[in-house]
Amino acid sequence: MNIRLNGTEHSVADGASVSTLVSQLTGRTLGPDGQSADGRKLGVAVARNSEVVPRSQWHGTALADGDDVELVTAVQGG
Numbered sequence: 001m002n003i004r005l006n007g008t009e010h011s012v013a014d015g016a017s018v019s020t021l022v023s024q025l026t027g028r029t030l031g032p033d034g035q036s037a038d039g040r041k042l043g044v045a046v047a048r049n050s051e052v053v054p055r056s057q058w059h060g061t062a063l064a065d066g067d068d069v070e071l072v073t074a075v076q077g078g
Helices: 018-026
Strands: 002-005 008-011 044-048 068-073
Touching: 018 044, 018 068
Parallel strands: 002 068
Antiparallel strands: 002 008, 044 068
16 A cells, blocks of 8 residues: 655555554564564654554554654654
């Protein structure tokens, strides 16, 4: 199915969840609570169709064809 990710068309598997998408994009395994399995911070926030999806709900939030997803990462520097 096709979603819009940060303003660009992106293809994901049918039935993919927000957690699946974040895992694919970061290359890290996530637990059902949205936390990284390696214990390191992700520094990622997700909004689906203009609504923030709490990390605790990533696993249970299914993506649908045509969804508009914004994924932002925290960047440190100065």
